[in-house]
Amino acid sequence: MTRAEMLAFEPKPDEYVALARAVDESASDALLDERERALRDQIREVVAAELVPRAAETDRTHSFAIEGFTALAERGLVGLIFPKRWGGTEDSNVAYAAAVEEITAGCPATSLIYVTQMHAGYPIWRAASETVATRYLPGIIDGSIFGSLGITEPDAGSDAASLRTRATATDDGGRQSYVLSGSKTFITTGDRADAIVCFATVDPALGRRGITAFLVDGTAEGLTRGRPFDKMGMHGSSTAELFLSGVEVPAENRLGDEGDGWSLLMTSVIKSRISAAAQGVGIARAAYQMALHALRAIHGSKLPDEVTFALAEMRGEILRGRLLLFAVAREVDRSASPSAGEIAMMKQSCTDLGWRVSVEAARILGPFGDVAGLGVERCIRDSKVTQIYDGTNEVQRLLIGRDTTRGLEGVL
Ligand SMILES: Cc1cc2nc3c(=O)[nH]c(=O)nc-3n(C[C@H](O)[C@H](O)[C@H](O)COP(=O)(O)OP(=O)(O)OC[C@H]3O[C@@H](n4cnc5c(N)ncnc54)[C@H](O)[C@@H]3O)c2cc1C
Numbered sequence: 001m002t003r004a005e006m007l008a009f010e011p012k013p014d015e016y017v018a019l020a021r022a023v024d025e026s027a028s029d030a031l032l033d034e035r036e037r038a039l040r041d042q043i044r045e046v047v048a049a050e051l052v053p054r055a056a057e058t059d060r061t062h063s064f065a066i067e068g069f070t071a072l073a074e075r076g077l078v079g080l081i082f083p084k085r086w087g088g089t090e091d092s093n094v095a096y097a098a099a100v101e102e103i104t105a106g107c108p109a110t111s112l113i114y115v116t117q118m119h120a121g122y123p124i125w126r127a128a129s130e131t132v133a134t135r136y137l138p139g140i141i142d143g144s145i146f147g148s149l150g151i152t153e154p155d156a157g158s159d160a161a162s163l164r165t166r167a168t169a170t171d172d173g174g175r176q177s178y179v180l181s182g183s184k185t186f187i188t189t190g191d192r193a194d195a196i197v198c199f200a201t202v203d204p205a206l207g208r209r210g211i212t213a214f215l216v217d218g219t220a221e222g223l224t225r226g227r228p229f230d231k232m233g234m235h236g237s238s239t240a241e242l243f244l245s246g247v248e249v250p251a252e253n254r255l256g257d258e259g260d261g262w263s264l265l266m267t268s269v270i271k272s273r274i275s276a277a278a279q280g281v282g283i284a285r286a287a288y289q290m291a292l293h294a295l296r297a298i299h300g301s302k303l304p305d306e307v308t309f310a311l312a313e314m315r316g317e318i319l320r321g322r323l324l325l326f327a328v329a330r331e332v333d334r335s336a337s338p339s340a341g342e343i344a345m346m347k348q349s350c351t352d353l354g355w356r357v358s359v360e361a362a363r364i365l366g367p368f369g370d371v372a373g374l375g376v377e378r379c380i381r382d383s384k385v386t387q388i389y390d391g392t393n394e395v396q397r398l399l400i401g402r403d404t405t406r407g408l409e410g411v412l
Contacts, residue, residue, distance in 0.1 A: 016106075019293060028323055036098055042077070055378075056373070063236065080095055081093060082141055094326050117140050119149040119271065124255065125137060139195075145195060148188060154185050180249055196218065288311070288314050291311070324346055348397060
Protein backbone atom coordinates (compact mmCIF):
# COMPACT_ATOMS: atom_id res chain seq x y z
CA MET A 1 0.00 0.00 0.00
CA THR A 2 1.39 3.45 -0.91
CA ARG A 3 1.55 6.31 1.59
CA ALA A 4 -1.16 8.15 -0.35
CA GLU A 5 -3.43 5.08 -0.15
CA MET A 6 -2.81 4.86 3.59
CA LEU A 7 -3.84 8.49 3.99
CA ALA A 8 -7.05 8.15 1.94
CA PHE A 9 -10.12 9.68 3.56
CA GLU A 10 -12.34 6.62 3.95
CA PRO A 11 -13.81 6.86 7.46
CA LYS A 12 -16.36 4.34 8.68
CA PRO A 13 -19.67 6.01 9.63
CA ASP A 14 -18.94 6.07 13.36
CA GLU A 15 -15.43 7.43 12.72
CA TYR A 16 -16.86 10.18 10.51
CA VAL A 17 -19.41 11.17 13.16
CA ALA A 18 -16.67 11.26 15.82
CA LEU A 19 -14.47 13.43 13.58
CA ALA A 20 -17.34 15.81 12.84
CA ARG A 21 -18.16 16.05 16.56
CA ALA A 22 -14.53 16.79 17.34
CA VAL A 23 -14.64 19.88 15.13
CA ASP A 24 -18.03 21.15 16.38
CA GLU A 25 -17.81 24.50 18.11
CA SER A 26 -19.87 25.28 21.22
CA ALA A 27 -20.10 28.95 20.20
CA SER A 28 -21.98 28.11 17.00
CA ASP A 29 -23.89 25.21 18.58
CA ALA A 30 -25.21 27.75 21.10
CA LEU A 31 -26.97 29.57 18.25
CA LEU A 32 -29.02 26.45 17.49
CA ASP A 33 -32.05 25.50 19.52
CA GLU A 34 -32.65 21.93 20.65
CA ARG A 35 -34.64 20.93 17.55
CA GLU A 36 -32.05 22.48 15.21
CA ARG A 37 -29.19 20.62 16.92
CA ALA A 38 -31.11 17.32 16.89
CA LEU A 39 -31.87 17.74 13.19
CA ARG A 40 -28.22 18.53 12.45
CA ASP A 41 -27.15 15.41 14.33
CA GLN A 42 -29.75 13.26 12.55
CA ILE A 43 -28.53 14.51 9.18
CA ARG A 44 -24.92 13.89 10.20
CA GLU A 45 -25.72 10.21 10.80
CA VAL A 46 -27.30 9.88 7.34
CA VAL A 47 -24.38 11.74 5.76
CA ALA A 48 -21.86 9.46 7.49
CA ALA A 49 -23.61 6.27 6.41
CA GLU A 50 -24.89 7.18 2.95
CA LEU A 51 -23.03 10.18 1.50
CA VAL A 52 -19.42 10.07 2.71
CA PRO A 53 -18.75 6.51 1.46
CA ARG A 54 -19.94 7.49 -2.05
CA ALA A 55 -18.59 11.02 -2.42
CA ALA A 56 -15.19 10.26 -3.99
CA GLU A 57 -16.59 7.64 -6.38
CA THR A 58 -19.41 9.94 -7.47
CA ASP A 59 -16.84 12.62 -8.23
CA ARG A 60 -14.59 10.20 -10.13
CA THR A 61 -17.36 8.71 -12.27
CA HIS A 62 -19.41 11.92 -12.73
CA SER A 63 -22.50 9.94 -11.76
CA PHE A 64 -25.62 11.71 -10.49
CA ALA A 65 -25.58 11.43 -6.67
CA ILE A 66 -29.02 9.86 -6.50
CA GLU A 67 -28.35 7.41 -3.63
CA GLY A 68 -27.36 10.02 -1.07
CA PHE A 69 -30.16 12.33 -2.08
CA THR A 70 -32.69 9.48 -1.90
CA ALA A 71 -31.43 8.52 1.57
CA LEU A 72 -32.19 12.06 2.77
CA ALA A 73 -35.56 12.13 1.01
CA GLU A 74 -36.64 8.76 2.43
CA ARG A 75 -36.09 10.12 5.94
CA GLY A 76 -38.24 13.18 5.25
CA LEU A 77 -35.27 15.57 5.32
CA VAL A 78 -35.71 17.40 2.02
CA GLY A 79 -38.55 19.82 2.80
CA LEU A 80 -37.17 21.44 5.93
CA ILE A 81 -38.52 24.96 5.50
CA PHE A 82 -41.79 23.94 3.84
CA PRO A 83 -45.23 23.76 5.50
CA LYS A 84 -46.32 20.38 6.83
CA ARG A 85 -49.33 20.36 4.52
CA TRP A 86 -46.93 19.98 1.57
CA GLY A 87 -44.81 17.33 3.30
CA GLY A 88 -42.29 19.70 4.87
CA THR A 89 -41.24 19.97 8.50
CA GLU A 90 -41.62 23.75 9.03
CA ASP A 91 -38.11 24.11 10.31
CA SER A 92 -36.22 27.38 10.48
CA ASN A 93 -33.82 28.82 7.94
CA VAL A 94 -31.12 28.28 10.56
CA ALA A 95 -31.97 24.57 10.69
CA TYR A 96 -31.82 24.51 6.89
CA ALA A 97 -28.41 26.25 6.91
CA ALA A 98 -27.03 23.80 9.48
CA ALA A 99 -28.43 20.89 7.43
CA VAL A 100 -26.87 22.13 4.20
CA GLU A 101 -23.51 22.65 5.92
CA GLU A 102 -23.71 19.07 7.18
CA ILE A 103 -24.70 17.55 3.83
CA THR A 104 -22.06 19.57 1.99
CA ALA A 105 -19.32 18.53 4.41
CA GLY A 106 -20.09 14.92 3.45
CA CYS A 107 -20.73 15.37 -0.28
CA PRO A 108 -20.98 18.82 -1.91
CA ALA A 109 -22.56 17.44 -5.09
CA THR A 110 -25.37 15.78 -3.15
CA SER A 111 -25.94 19.10 -1.40
CA LEU A 112 -26.33 20.81 -4.77
CA ILE A 113 -29.10 18.39 -5.76
CA TYR A 114 -30.64 18.87 -2.31
CA VAL A 115 -30.64 22.69 -2.34
CA THR A 116 -31.94 22.80 -5.90
CA GLN A 117 -35.09 20.96 -4.79
CA MET A 118 -35.66 23.78 -2.30
CA HIS A 119 -34.85 26.46 -4.89
CA ALA A 120 -37.48 25.03 -7.25
CA GLY A 121 -40.01 24.31 -4.52
CA TYR A 122 -39.85 27.69 -2.82
CA PRO A 123 -41.37 29.84 -5.63
CA ILE A 124 -44.05 27.17 -6.11
CA TRP A 125 -44.94 27.31 -2.43
CA ARG A 126 -44.99 31.12 -2.41
CA ALA A 127 -46.79 31.81 -5.67
CA ALA A 128 -48.38 28.78 -7.35
CA SER A 129 -52.11 28.12 -7.49
CA GLU A 130 -53.43 25.41 -5.16
CA THR A 131 -53.78 23.02 -8.13
CA VAL A 132 -50.20 23.51 -9.32
CA ALA A 133 -48.74 23.35 -5.82
CA THR A 134 -50.69 20.13 -5.15
CA ARG A 135 -49.39 18.63 -8.40
CA TYR A 136 -45.69 19.37 -7.89
CA LEU A 137 -44.74 20.39 -4.37
CA PRO A 138 -45.24 17.10 -2.48
CA GLY A 139 -43.15 15.28 -5.10
CA ILE A 140 -40.30 17.81 -4.91
CA ILE A 141 -40.31 17.50 -1.13
CA ASP A 142 -40.49 13.70 -0.97
CA GLY A 143 -37.87 13.41 -3.71
CA SER A 144 -40.07 11.51 -6.16
CA ILE A 145 -39.68 14.26 -8.77
CA PHE A 146 -36.87 16.68 -9.54
CA GLY A 147 -37.16 20.44 -9.75
CA SER A 148 -35.04 23.12 -11.39
CA LEU A 149 -34.91 26.88 -11.11
CA GLY A 150 -34.49 28.51 -14.51
CA ILE A 151 -33.23 32.09 -14.36
CA THR A 152 -29.93 32.25 -16.24
CA GLU A 153 -29.86 32.66 -20.02
CA PRO A 154 -26.94 32.83 -22.45
CA ASP A 155 -27.08 36.66 -22.23
CA ALA A 156 -28.64 37.20 -18.81
CA GLY A 157 -27.48 35.97 -15.42
CA SER A 158 -25.85 38.64 -13.26
CA ASP A 159 -28.16 41.03 -15.06
CA ALA A 160 -31.26 38.86 -14.65
CA ALA A 161 -33.58 41.76 -15.46
CA SER A 162 -32.44 41.56 -19.09
CA LEU A 163 -33.68 38.00 -19.60
CA ARG A 164 -35.21 37.37 -23.02
CA THR A 165 -37.27 34.19 -22.74
CA ARG A 166 -40.62 35.40 -24.02
CA ALA A 167 -44.05 34.44 -22.69
CA THR A 168 -46.94 35.32 -24.97
CA ALA A 169 -50.51 35.05 -23.70
CA THR A 170 -52.93 33.17 -25.96
CA ASP A 171 -56.63 32.47 -25.75
CA ASP A 172 -57.84 29.46 -27.69
CA GLY A 173 -61.63 29.61 -27.41
CA GLY A 174 -61.55 30.43 -23.71
CA ARG A 175 -58.57 28.13 -22.94
CA GLN A 176 -55.98 30.58 -21.70
CA SER A 177 -52.34 29.77 -21.83
CA TYR A 178 -48.88 31.18 -22.51
CA VAL A 179 -46.42 30.21 -25.20
CA LEU A 180 -42.81 30.29 -24.00
CA SER A 181 -39.83 30.64 -26.32
CA GLY A 182 -36.19 31.14 -25.45
CA SER A 183 -33.41 29.30 -23.71
CA LYS A 184 -31.95 28.81 -20.26
CA THR A 185 -28.40 27.80 -19.47
CA PHE A 186 -26.43 26.39 -16.54
CA ILE A 187 -29.58 24.97 -14.98
CA THR A 188 -28.87 22.60 -12.09
CA THR A 189 -30.67 19.25 -12.49
CA GLY A 190 -31.93 20.69 -15.80
CA ASP A 191 -31.22 17.47 -17.68
CA ARG A 192 -33.84 15.57 -15.69
CA ALA A 193 -36.13 18.10 -13.98
CA ASP A 194 -39.81 17.17 -13.90
CA ALA A 195 -40.83 20.67 -12.76
CA ILE A 196 -39.01 23.75 -14.01
CA VAL A 197 -39.64 27.17 -12.51
CA CYS A 198 -38.96 29.31 -15.53
CA PHE A 199 -38.58 33.09 -15.43
CA ALA A 200 -39.67 34.83 -18.64
CA THR A 201 -40.86 38.23 -19.78
CA VAL A 202 -44.34 39.06 -21.02
CA ASP A 203 -42.91 42.25 -22.59
CA PRO A 204 -39.18 43.07 -22.74
CA ALA A 205 -40.04 46.79 -22.96
CA LEU A 206 -41.39 46.60 -19.40
CA GLY A 207 -38.01 45.57 -17.97
CA ARG A 208 -38.37 44.13 -14.46
CA ARG A 209 -42.11 44.84 -14.49
CA GLY A 210 -42.55 42.34 -17.32
CA ILE A 211 -40.81 39.44 -15.60
CA THR A 212 -43.17 36.59 -14.79
CA ALA A 213 -42.54 33.08 -13.50
CA PHE A 214 -44.10 29.89 -14.88
CA LEU A 215 -44.12 26.26 -13.95
CA VAL A 216 -43.03 24.31 -17.01
CA ASP A 217 -43.72 20.61 -16.83
CA GLY A 218 -40.73 18.46 -17.80
CA THR A 219 -42.81 16.60 -20.38
CA ALA A 220 -44.02 19.75 -22.17
CA GLU A 221 -43.91 19.65 -25.96
CA GLY A 222 -41.26 22.00 -27.36
CA LEU A 223 -38.96 21.65 -24.34
CA THR A 224 -35.58 20.13 -25.15
CA ARG A 225 -32.44 19.77 -23.08
CA GLY A 226 -28.74 19.92 -23.78
CA ARG A 227 -26.23 17.35 -22.66
CA PRO A 228 -25.01 18.06 -19.08
CA PHE A 229 -21.90 20.24 -18.95
CA ASP A 230 -18.54 18.68 -18.13
CA LYS A 231 -17.57 20.70 -15.04
CA MET A 232 -14.60 21.36 -12.77
CA GLY A 233 -16.42 20.19 -9.65
CA MET A 234 -19.75 19.08 -8.20
CA HIS A 235 -19.56 16.11 -10.58
CA GLY A 236 -22.45 14.31 -8.90
CA SER A 237 -24.85 17.11 -9.80
CA SER A 238 -25.89 17.83 -13.37
CA THR A 239 -26.05 21.23 -15.08
CA ALA A 240 -27.67 21.64 -18.48
CA GLU A 241 -29.17 23.97 -21.05
CA LEU A 242 -32.92 24.11 -21.68
CA PHE A 243 -34.47 25.16 -24.97
CA LEU A 244 -38.07 26.32 -25.10
CA SER A 245 -39.52 26.39 -28.55
CA GLY A 246 -43.18 27.40 -28.46
CA VAL A 247 -43.83 25.57 -25.18
CA GLU A 248 -47.50 25.93 -24.27
CA VAL A 249 -48.05 26.46 -20.55
CA PRO A 250 -51.59 26.62 -19.07
CA ALA A 251 -52.36 30.02 -17.53
CA GLU A 252 -52.85 28.32 -14.15
CA ASN A 253 -49.10 27.48 -14.22
CA ARG A 254 -48.23 31.15 -13.94
CA LEU A 255 -46.68 31.79 -10.51
CA GLY A 256 -48.42 34.91 -9.25
CA ASP A 257 -49.58 37.65 -11.58
CA GLU A 258 -47.93 38.97 -14.70
CA GLY A 259 -45.02 41.14 -13.57
CA ASP A 260 -44.71 39.49 -10.14
CA GLY A 261 -41.63 37.54 -11.24
CA TRP A 262 -39.01 40.06 -10.19
CA SER A 263 -40.10 40.25 -6.54
CA LEU A 264 -40.49 36.45 -6.49
CA LEU A 265 -36.96 36.15 -7.83
CA MET A 266 -35.61 38.56 -5.21
CA THR A 267 -37.18 36.61 -2.32
CA SER A 268 -36.05 33.32 -3.87
CA VAL A 269 -32.41 34.41 -4.06
CA ILE A 270 -32.40 35.12 -0.33
CA LYS A 271 -33.02 31.39 0.16
CA SER A 272 -30.55 30.29 -2.50
CA ARG A 273 -27.84 32.55 -1.05
CA ILE A 274 -28.31 30.87 2.33
CA SER A 275 -27.78 27.58 0.45
CA ALA A 276 -24.58 28.76 -1.22
CA ALA A 277 -23.21 30.25 2.01
CA ALA A 278 -23.94 27.02 3.91
CA GLN A 279 -22.18 25.08 1.15
CA GLY A 280 -19.17 27.37 1.56
CA VAL A 281 -18.99 26.67 5.29
CA GLY A 282 -19.57 22.95 4.65
CA ILE A 283 -16.76 22.69 2.12
CA ALA A 284 -14.39 24.62 4.38
CA ARG A 285 -15.22 22.22 7.21
CA ALA A 286 -14.76 19.20 4.95
CA ALA A 287 -11.30 20.40 3.85
CA TYR A 288 -10.35 21.11 7.47
CA GLN A 289 -11.59 17.69 8.67
CA MET A 290 -9.81 15.88 5.84
CA ALA A 291 -6.56 17.76 6.42
CA LEU A 292 -6.74 17.07 10.16
CA HIS A 293 -7.38 13.39 9.50
CA ALA A 294 -4.37 13.08 7.16
CA LEU A 295 -2.03 15.28 9.24
CA ARG A 296 -2.65 13.14 12.32
CA ALA A 297 -1.77 10.06 10.28
CA ILE A 298 1.41 11.74 8.97
CA HIS A 299 2.65 13.41 12.17
CA GLY A 300 0.85 11.64 15.01
CA SER A 301 -0.62 13.71 17.82
CA LYS A 302 2.26 16.28 17.86
CA LEU A 303 1.75 18.43 14.79
CA PRO A 304 4.52 20.81 13.65
CA ASP A 305 3.99 24.37 14.87
CA GLU A 306 3.54 25.84 11.40
CA VAL A 307 0.79 23.29 10.71
CA THR A 308 -0.89 23.99 14.05
CA PHE A 309 -0.85 27.74 13.31
CA ALA A 310 -2.43 27.18 9.89
CA LEU A 311 -5.10 24.91 11.40
CA ALA A 312 -5.81 27.48 14.11
CA GLU A 313 -6.34 30.14 11.46
CA MET A 314 -8.65 27.85 9.45
CA ARG A 315 -10.65 26.84 12.51
CA GLY A 316 -11.23 30.47 13.48
CA GLU A 317 -12.25 31.37 9.95
CA ILE A 318 -14.74 28.50 9.77
CA LEU A 319 -16.28 29.46 13.10
CA ARG A 320 -16.60 33.11 12.01
CA GLY A 321 -18.21 32.01 8.74
CA ARG A 322 -20.70 29.75 10.50
CA LEU A 323 -21.60 32.44 13.04
CA LEU A 324 -22.32 34.86 10.19
CA LEU A 325 -24.34 32.20 8.34
CA PHE A 326 -26.48 31.37 11.37
CA ALA A 327 -26.91 35.01 12.37
CA VAL A 328 -28.15 36.08 8.93
CA ALA A 329 -30.34 32.97 8.56
CA ARG A 330 -31.85 33.76 11.97
CA GLU A 331 -32.54 37.28 10.78
CA VAL A 332 -34.30 35.83 7.72
CA ASP A 333 -36.40 33.73 10.11
CA ARG A 334 -37.33 36.84 12.04
CA SER A 335 -37.85 39.33 9.25
CA ALA A 336 -39.45 39.23 5.84
CA SER A 337 -37.01 41.80 4.47
CA PRO A 338 -33.46 41.38 5.77
CA SER A 339 -30.80 43.78 4.54
CA ALA A 340 -29.60 42.99 1.00
CA GLY A 341 -26.09 43.89 2.12
CA GLU A 342 -26.11 41.33 4.93
CA ILE A 343 -27.39 38.58 2.62
CA ALA A 344 -24.63 39.47 0.15
CA MET A 345 -21.92 39.58 2.86
CA MET A 346 -23.02 36.14 4.06
CA LYS A 347 -22.96 34.67 0.53
CA GLN A 348 -19.68 36.25 -0.48
CA SER A 349 -17.69 35.65 2.69
CA CYS A 350 -18.89 32.08 3.33
CA THR A 351 -18.25 30.93 -0.23
CA ASP A 352 -14.85 32.67 -0.33
CA LEU A 353 -14.19 30.84 2.94
CA GLY A 354 -14.84 27.46 1.28
CA TRP A 355 -12.33 28.22 -1.45
CA ARG A 356 -9.68 29.75 0.83
CA VAL A 357 -9.74 27.01 3.46
CA SER A 358 -9.64 24.29 0.79
CA VAL A 359 -6.57 25.85 -0.85
CA GLU A 360 -4.91 26.29 2.55
CA ALA A 361 -5.68 22.68 3.51
CA ALA A 362 -3.99 21.52 0.30
CA ARG A 363 -0.97 23.73 1.05
CA ILE A 364 -0.30 22.30 4.50
CA LEU A 365 -0.58 18.75 3.17
CA GLY A 366 2.28 19.40 0.74
CA PRO A 367 2.22 16.86 -2.12
CA PHE A 368 -0.67 14.98 -0.49
CA GLY A 369 -2.85 18.03 -1.01
CA ASP A 370 -2.77 17.12 -4.68
CA VAL A 371 -3.80 13.47 -4.20
CA ALA A 372 -7.43 12.70 -5.00
CA GLY A 373 -7.95 10.06 -2.31
CA LEU A 374 -7.46 12.55 0.53
CA GLY A 375 -10.42 14.57 -0.67
CA VAL A 376 -8.94 18.05 -0.30
CA GLU A 377 -8.33 18.63 -4.02
CA ARG A 378 -12.02 17.80 -4.56
CA CYS A 379 -12.95 20.49 -2.03
CA ILE A 380 -10.99 23.05 -4.07
CA ARG A 381 -12.79 22.03 -7.27
CA ASP A 382 -16.21 21.85 -5.62
CA SER A 383 -15.83 25.18 -3.84
CA LYS A 384 -15.07 27.23 -6.95
CA VAL A 385 -18.59 27.26 -8.34
CA THR A 386 -20.13 28.40 -5.05
CA GLN A 387 -18.32 31.71 -5.63
CA ILE A 388 -19.90 31.90 -9.09
CA TYR A 389 -23.51 30.78 -8.82
CA ASP A 390 -26.39 32.45 -6.98
CA GLY A 391 -24.86 35.75 -8.05
CA THR A 392 -21.08 35.91 -8.46
CA ASN A 393 -19.08 37.24 -5.53
CA GLU A 394 -18.21 40.34 -7.59
CA VAL A 395 -21.94 41.02 -7.87
CA GLN A 396 -22.30 40.40 -4.10
CA ARG A 397 -19.62 43.05 -3.48
CA LEU A 398 -21.57 45.44 -5.69
CA LEU A 399 -24.72 44.76 -3.65
CA ILE A 400 -22.82 45.31 -0.40
CA GLY A 401 -21.44 48.58 -1.79
CA ARG A 402 -24.89 49.78 -2.82
CA ASP A 403 -26.30 48.89 0.57
CA THR A 404 -23.42 50.69 2.27
CA THR A 405 -23.88 53.96 0.40
CA ARG A 406 -27.66 53.74 0.83
CA GLY A 407 -27.08 53.54 4.56
CA LEU A 408 -25.08 56.77 4.39
CA GLU A 409 -27.78 58.81 2.68
CA GLY A 410 -28.59 61.83 4.80
CA VAL A 411 -25.57 61.17 7.05
CA LEU A 412 -22.74 62.76 5.05
C1 LIG B 1 -22.64 24.74 -11.84
C2 LIG B 1 -23.60 25.88 -12.05
C3 LIG B 1 -24.90 25.72 -11.65
C4 LIG B 1 -25.82 26.76 -11.88
N1 LIG B 1 -27.14 26.54 -11.57
C5 LIG B 1 -28.07 27.48 -11.93
C6 LIG B 1 -29.46 27.20 -11.78
O1 LIG B 1 -29.86 26.16 -11.29
N2 LIG B 1 -30.34 28.13 -12.23
C7 LIG B 1 -29.93 29.32 -12.80
O2 LIG B 1 -30.79 30.10 -13.19
N3 LIG B 1 -28.61 29.59 -12.95
C8 LIG B 1 -27.67 28.70 -12.54
N4 LIG B 1 -26.34 28.95 -12.72
C9 LIG B 1 -25.93 30.20 -13.34
C10 LIG B 1 -25.26 31.16 -12.39
O3 LIG B 1 -26.13 31.58 -11.38
C11 LIG B 1 -24.74 32.34 -13.22
O4 LIG B 1 -23.81 31.83 -14.15
C12 LIG B 1 -24.07 33.37 -12.35
O5 LIG B 1 -25.02 34.05 -11.57
C13 LIG B 1 -23.30 34.41 -13.17
O6 LIG B 1 -24.12 35.03 -14.10
P1 LIG B 1 -23.71 35.10 -15.65
O7 LIG B 1 -23.68 33.71 -16.16
O8 LIG B 1 -24.57 36.09 -16.32
O9 LIG B 1 -22.21 35.62 -15.61
P2 LIG B 1 -21.66 37.03 -16.10
O10 LIG B 1 -22.47 38.12 -15.55
O11 LIG B 1 -21.47 36.95 -17.57
O12 LIG B 1 -20.26 37.03 -15.36
C14 LIG B 1 -18.99 37.04 -16.02
C15 LIG B 1 -18.02 37.79 -15.11
O13 LIG B 1 -18.40 39.18 -15.05
C16 LIG B 1 -18.53 39.60 -13.70
N5 LIG B 1 -19.59 40.62 -13.62
C17 LIG B 1 -20.83 40.54 -14.15
N6 LIG B 1 -21.51 41.69 -13.87
C18 LIG B 1 -20.67 42.47 -13.17
C19 LIG B 1 -20.78 43.75 -12.61
N7 LIG B 1 -21.89 44.47 -12.72
N8 LIG B 1 -19.70 44.26 -11.95
C20 LIG B 1 -18.57 43.55 -11.80
N9 LIG B 1 -18.40 42.31 -12.33
C21 LIG B 1 -19.44 41.79 -12.99
C22 LIG B 1 -18.90 38.34 -12.95
O14 LIG B 1 -18.59 38.48 -11.58
C23 LIG B 1 -18.03 37.31 -13.65
O15 LIG B 1 -16.73 37.36 -13.13
C24 LIG B 1 -25.39 27.97 -12.47
C25 LIG B 1 -24.05 28.13 -12.81
C26 LIG B 1 -23.16 27.10 -12.61
C27 LIG B 1 -21.72 27.30 -13.05
